[in-house]
Amino acid sequence: MSRLGASAFALAALAAVLPAAGPAYFLHLLIQILIWASVYTAWALMGRFGFVSFGHGAFVGVGAYVPALLWNYFGLTPWVGIPAGIALAILVAVVIGYPCFRLRVVGHYFALVTLALSQVVLLTLVAAREITGGSLGFTPKAAGHSWYALQFPEKTYFYVIALMLWLLALSVWRWIDGGINREALEAISEDEDAAAAIGIDVLREKLRITVLSAALTALGGAIYGQYMMYLNPESVSGIAVSLQIVFAAIAGGVYSLLGPTVGALLTISLTEGLRVWFGVTFIGAANTIYGALLVLCIIFMPQGIVGTLRRAMAARAPKAAAAD
Amino acid sequence: MDIFLVEAIINGILLGGVLALLALGLNLIFGVIDVVWIAYADIVMCGMYVIYVLYTHYDVPLLFACLAGIAGMAAFGVAVHLLIIAPVLNSAPINQLLATGGLLFFLQSFATLLFGTDFRNIGVRLPVVEVASIYISFARLIAFLFGLIGAVALYLFLKRTYIGTAIRAVAQDRDIVGLMGIDQRRIYLATSAIGGALAGLAACLLVLQYDVHPFIGNTFGPVIFMICVLGGLGNMIGGFVASFIISQIIAIGGYYSNTELSYVLAFTMFIILMFVRPRGLFAR
Numbered sequence: 001m002s003r004l005g006a007s008a009f010a011l012a013a014l015a016a017v018l019p020a021a022g023p024a025y026f027l028h029l030l031i032q033i034l035i036w037a038s039v040y041t042a043w044a045l046m047g048r049f050g051f052v053s054f055g056h057g058a059f060v061g062v063g064a065y066v067p068a069l070l071w072n073y074f075g076l077t078p079w080v081g082i083p084a085g086i087a088l089a090i091l092v093a094v095v096i097g098y099p100c101f102r103l104r105v106v107g108h109y110f111a112l113v114t115l116a117l118s119q120v121v122l123l124t125l126v127a128a129r130e131i132t133g134g135s136l137g138f139t140p141k142a143a144g145h146s147w148y149a150l151q152f153p154e155k156t157y158f159y160v161i162a163l164m165l166w167l168l169a170l171s172v173w174r175w176i177d178g179g180i181n182r183e184a185l186e187a188i189s190e191d192e193d194a195a196a197a198i199g200i201d202v203l204r205e206k207l208r209i210t211v212l213s214a215a216l217t218a219l220g221g222a223i224y225g226q227y228m229m230y231l232n233p234e235s236v237s238g239i240a241v242s243l244q245i246v247f248a249a250i251a252g253g254v255y256s257l258l259g260p261t262v263g264a265l266l267t268i269s270l271t272e273g274l275r276v277w278f279g280v281t282f283i284g285a286a287n288t289i290y291g292a293l294l295v296l297c298i299i300f301m302p303q304g305i306v307g308t309l310r311r312a313m314a315a316r317a318p319k320a321a322a323a324d
Numbered sequence: 325m326d327i328f329l330v331e332a333i334i335n336g337i338l339l340g341g342v343l344a345l346l347a348l349g350l351n352l353i354f355g356v357i358d359v360v361w362i363a364y365a366d367i368v369m370c371g372m373y374v375i376y377v378l379y380t381h382y383d384v385p386l387l388f389a390c391l392a393g394i395a396g397m398a399a400f401g402v403a404v405h406l407l408i409i410a411p412v413l414n415s416a417p418i419n420q421l422l423a424t425g426g427l428l429f430f431l432q433s434f435a436t437l438l439f440g441t442d443f444r445n446i447g448v449r450l451p452v453v454e455v456a457s458i459y460i461s462f463a464r465l466i467a468f469l470f471g472l473i474g475a476v477a478l479y480l481f482l483k484r485t486y487i488g489t490a491i492r493a494v495a496q497d498r499d500i501v502g503l504m505g506i507d508q509r510r511i512y513l514a515t516s517a518i519g520g521a522l523a524g525l526a527a528c529l530l531v532l533q534y535d536v537h538p539f540i541g542n543t544f545g546p547v548i549f550m551i552c553v554l555g556g557l558g559n560m561i562g563g564f565v566a567s568f569i570i571s572q573i574i575a576i577g578g579y580y581s582n583t584e585l586s587y588v589l590a591f592t593m594f595i596i597l598m599f600v601r602p603r604g605l606f607a608r
């Protein structure tokens with residue numbers, strides 16, 4: 001097992017004993033961090049190869065709303081509803097991804113097409129207010145403690161689920177990282193024409209990673225919905241969520257396994273910390289500082305936090321070796 | 325034809341004027357500096373608040389408040405360039421997008437901090453004009469006219485003045501202009517100032533029609549990007565035409581269904597058009 005894998009394992013072991021340590025609010029925070037860390041990792045699967053999607057908010061939204069709607073209107077268990085949501089997210093990813101990759105919609109244009117996609121999902125959810133409750137949000141019918149409904153009032157259950165989700169996201173990352181596709185994808189991100197010339201099926205590789213990323217993101221959205229028991233179009237879809245995903249992943253660093261997780265840890269504890277600090281007296285103050293920090297972070301740490309740390313350590317290591 | 329449909333179409337054209345103005349500003353900045361200002365619509369929001377505060381709190385006459393708004397946003401554009409864009413000018417495009425995206429967060433939250441989330445308006449009610457039993461809002465008519473005047477003024481500025489020519493030169497080939505004795509940094513500053521001023525002008529026109537609130541940028545920000553991309557990023561005339569296409573889709577869609585669905589329609593049309601013309605409608 002590599003050093004990274006070992007540290008991930010150590011972190012997981014640490015995470016397993018953490019919930020016993022703190023109050024319920026702490027656990028709530030931890031669950032959110034784990035769920036979003038999985039979504040950010042899912043985004044980074046694409047993002048690290050330069051396929052910058054501003055549309056992942058759409059996949060979170062689809063993944064969260066489909067199981068909740070099926071549950072309320074048809075009494076269908078989330079065990080079926082969640083795969084249905086993932087299937088729909090995959091369908092959306094293919095419908096948007098296939099023409100994009102086929103017609104070589106890249107760079108700014110790809111970012112903005114996917115941006116439009118996240119707005120389409122947001123506005124559809126708002127417009128279908130008779131079914132989804134529109135901007136007022138949507139609450140799945142409560143069923144108490146139920147495996148069938150995948151609803152647990154005790155947070156520990158969701159903590160374990162979120163932990164498993166997170167580990168799944170990390171293993172998918174490892175799987176891509178270790179496979180032959182990684183080299184193909186890296187070649188594509190360097191130069192699509194050259195990659196195609198050496199026999200890489202550019203379209204297939206891009207579509208595959210997009211579908212994987214979208215499915216994992218939708219799963220994250222579904223778990224988030226099941227946990228929160230309240231969905232709002234603004235908080236699970238649209239540009240704001242898409243930007244939040246891209247920000248946190250980039251801030252943490254998309255080129256390392258734990259980068260997106262660090263991004264989730266920092267951004268969520270920062271927003272929560274600022275929110276608690278300022279309370280209700282200065283609405284907006286927390287986000288003002290958050291926004292300013294984001295800008296500073298992008299300007300001064302373009303490699304992300306984990307990338308910057310690693311570089312700093314790499315720069316120090318030879319010096320230390322020379323000193324010995 | 326249904327009289328309300330005619331009204332919807334006319335309102336669409338009038339809306340297109342303001343959108344065109346914003347698309348021109350964003351396109352100018354993209355064409356010259358090669359950076360997309362995600363927070364462009366939020367600079368308009370700032371301009372609206374400046375006018376609102378000057379007019380209602382300090383009793384500045386509306387015309388002067390508007391001029392101050394335009395000048396203020398021009399200065400703001402320069403500040404955005406110096407503080408945020410200049411440091412990331414050589415970074416990956418995604419980092420540039422995110423830096424201005426962070427600015428979007430910052431501006432929206434800062435406005436919330438200062439003004440709260442209330443909807444505010446300057447309390448000026450302009451009359452409604454009736455032409456052949458079609459009702460047209462005078463505010464929208466003014467907005468349309470000034471939108472066009474702004475566009476023409478920008479065109480003349482770019483074509484007829486030295487700085488305008490230099491700006492176009494940078495947009496054509498940013499590497500070679502240094503040899504022609506053009507200071508690239510000064511051109512960037514001038515472009516940011518003009519982009520800011522156009523946002524300020526749009527703020528004047530919008531503050532007459534809409535209430536100001538911290539998140540008003542979210543309403544038309546994504547639409548402006550769509551327009552620019554549809555016209556071809558950096559292509560001014562393309563953006564100008566695309567404004568009217570998109571505003572018609574929104575207006576006519578809104579007539580047949582509701583507002584959100586008309587935007588869904590516009591965004592979907594945009595995605596499809598991107599597949600048909602991946603480099604914009606008017607790409608050569």
